Amino acid sequence: MRILLVEDEPNLLTTLARGLRGEGYAVDTADNGDDGLMKALDTDYDTIILDVLMPGLDGWQVLEGLRKSKKTPVLMLTARDAIPDRIRGLDSGADDYLTKPCHLDELFARVRALIRRHSDQPNPQINVGDIVIDTAALKVFQSGKEIVLTAREFALVEYLAMRRGQFVSRTTLYEHLLDEEDSTASNLMDVYIYNLRKKLGSELIQTRRGVGYCIE
C-alpha cells in the first residue's frame, strides 16, 4: 500500500512517515500543498493523509484539485476540530477527519479502515484456504500458526489478497508497494514473490506471464 503524507511541520512529517513505514506502507511525503497536489495527481495512492493549514495550497484546495479527477481516499489530519471544520472537510470530499494530536494507533487504524473500504474488502481478516491474512494485526497465519513475514512481504500478500481473483501487474505492484525513494530494481518483486512462495507455499500466488500476479 502506498500512502502520500502531506504535512508542513517537518518533525511531524518525518515521525509519521517513519511510523507508517513501520506499518509496512510505502510512504511518499510532501511538505506543502502544491507538491502534495502534484504527487497526488501523478500517482494512484492507496490513501492520502492531508494536513489542512499549509503554506501554498491549503488542504481544502488540494482536496478540491484532487477530486476533479481522482477518487483516492483522503484522511484529513488537522488542528482545527470545530464541528463546522469537520463538516467542511467531509463535505469537500474527504473520507475521514482526524484531529491533532491523536493516538498513532488510531491514525494507523483509520488508514487501514480507509484502505479496506476503498478496495471493497471490509473484513480485516482474509481467508485463503488454510491461510488467514489479518490486515489489522499485520500478521499471517497458516493452519493457525503464525508465519513471520517482512513488512514488504506482508504488504505484497495483503495487496494481492485485497484484490482477490484479479491479476495485478508488476507495474502496479511496483507503484503501490515501493515509494519514491526506493530503487526500482526490476527483479525486486520476483524476490518478494519467491520468498512468499517459500514461506506460504507455491499454490497461494499464481503468475501469468505478461499479465501479473493473483491470489485466487
Add this chain to the structure above:
Amino acid sequence: MTNLFQSIRWRLQAWHTLLLVVVLSGFGAVSYLFLRNNLYNEVEEELQRGLSALASGVKSEKPGGEIRLSEPALLLRVPRDQEQRFAPDNEHSFYFAVWIDGQIARKSSSPLAEDLPVPQWKSGTDRITVRTRGKLREHIAFSSGRANKLFGELKSPSAGKGTRPGELPRAIVLVGCSLENVDSELRKLGSLLAVSGVVIFAMGTSIGWLFSGQAINSIGTISDAAKEIAAGDSSLRIDLQDTDSELGELASVLNESFDRLRDSQARQAQFTADASHELRTPAFVVLSQAQLALRNKELSEENREAFQVCESAAVQMKELIESLLVLARQDSGAQSEVRETCQLDKIAGEAVDLLQPLASKKGVTVRTELKPVEVTGDPSLLRQVVANLVNNAIEYIKPSDEVRISVDQDSESSVVLTVADNGPGISPENLPRLFDRFYRADQSRSGQNGHTGLGLAICKVIVEAHQGEISVSSELGNGATFSVNLPA
C-alpha cells in the same frame, strides 16, 4: 426596587409635591386676600358715595335756614341716583338720619334698619356710639347746624371722631349695608380657588409622577440591560430611544464600554483558541515520537520509562489543549450552539458506562439512580459535565468507597443531577475556589493522573451556558456532593 424612600423617583416626587403645595397655597392666599380687599374697598366706596349723597340731602324745611334742635321738619331727600339703593325693598342697604337728641328724623324702611339700635350721641363728649352687628358695614356722617355741611365721617362703628370744640353736631346720617352678598361671593371665590388648587395639585403631582417615571424608566432600562450583560449576555446593548439626553449619552458610553469589554473578551478567547491550535502540532510530534519509540520491542527499560513519561505528558498536554479549547469556545460564545431535547438520564448513563472500567480498575463502586428526565441542550457537552464529575469522584476517593449518581426531576421547571461520594471530602477553604480555572483542591496532586485543573471550570461554564447552576457541598471526612440544576 430599592427602599421606597431611597428611590430617586420618590424623592423627586416628594420635592415636587412640596413645591406645588407651597406655590399653590401661596398663590391662593394672595389672590384671595387681594380680591377680598378689592371687594371691600368697592363696598366702602359705594357707601361713601351714598353717604355723601344722603348728607347733601339733609335740609331744613325752610330753605337756607338753620337746622334746629327738635325741629321736627327735618327733611332728608334721597337723591335720585341713590333711590334704587335705598328703596324700601332693598334688604341690603339702609340709612338713618338721627337728631342729636336721639330722635330719628328719617330712616329707610329696610328690615336691617328696623333691627338696628339707634346710634347714641354721648352727650357732652365728641363720641357717637353705634352698635351694629357683625355682618354690617356702616358709614356715619354727622352734621352741625348747617345743612349739607358735614363735619366729618366716622368710618368704623363705635369709633368716634372729634367735632370742633364748641360745635356740637346736630344730626347724624348713617348709611350701611349688609356684607352678606360680598361674603357669599368671597366664599364662592374661596371654594373655587380651593377646588382649582386641588385640581391643579392633582394634575401637577400626577404629571410629575409620569415625567419622573419616564426619566427613571430610562435608568431602569440601562440598569436592566447592564444587569443582563453582567449576567453574561455580552451581546446585549442598552436600547434607549432619546440618545440626545444625558441618559442617552450615559447609555452610549456604557454601550461603548460593553463593546470594548466584549472585544477584549473575544480577543482573549481567540488567543486561547489560536494558542491551543498552535500547541496541537508540537504536542502531536511529541506524542507520536514517543508512541513510535515505544513500539520498538528492543527498547531498554530505562528508555521505555523515559518515553512513557513523554507519552503521558503529551497526552496530558493534549487534554489541556482540548479543555482550553472548550473553555475558549464557551467564553467567546461564538460557537453555533447545539440545543436539542435530550434524555439527561441516558446521557448520564453513557458517561458512567464510559468510566466504569476506570472505576473497576480502582475498585470503586458506582451506583446510579436515573429517572427519565428531559432537558434542552448539547448532549455531548452535558455528557462531558457528568464524565468530569464522576471522573473526579473516582479519582479522589478510596477503593472501598462509592460514587452515587442520580438524575431526577427537581421541580416542575428544573431537573437535578447529583454526583455524590463518601470519600475524604473537600476542606472548607477549598470549596469557594473549586470551580476556578487551574485550581486544584489537592495541590500535591497537581499534574498527576492527567488532571488539568480545568475539569470543574469546564463543568461550570457548560452548565451556565445551559442556564443552569452547579454547586458543591462537602465536609471533610464525609464525602462531597456536586449538584447540577438545569431548566427542564
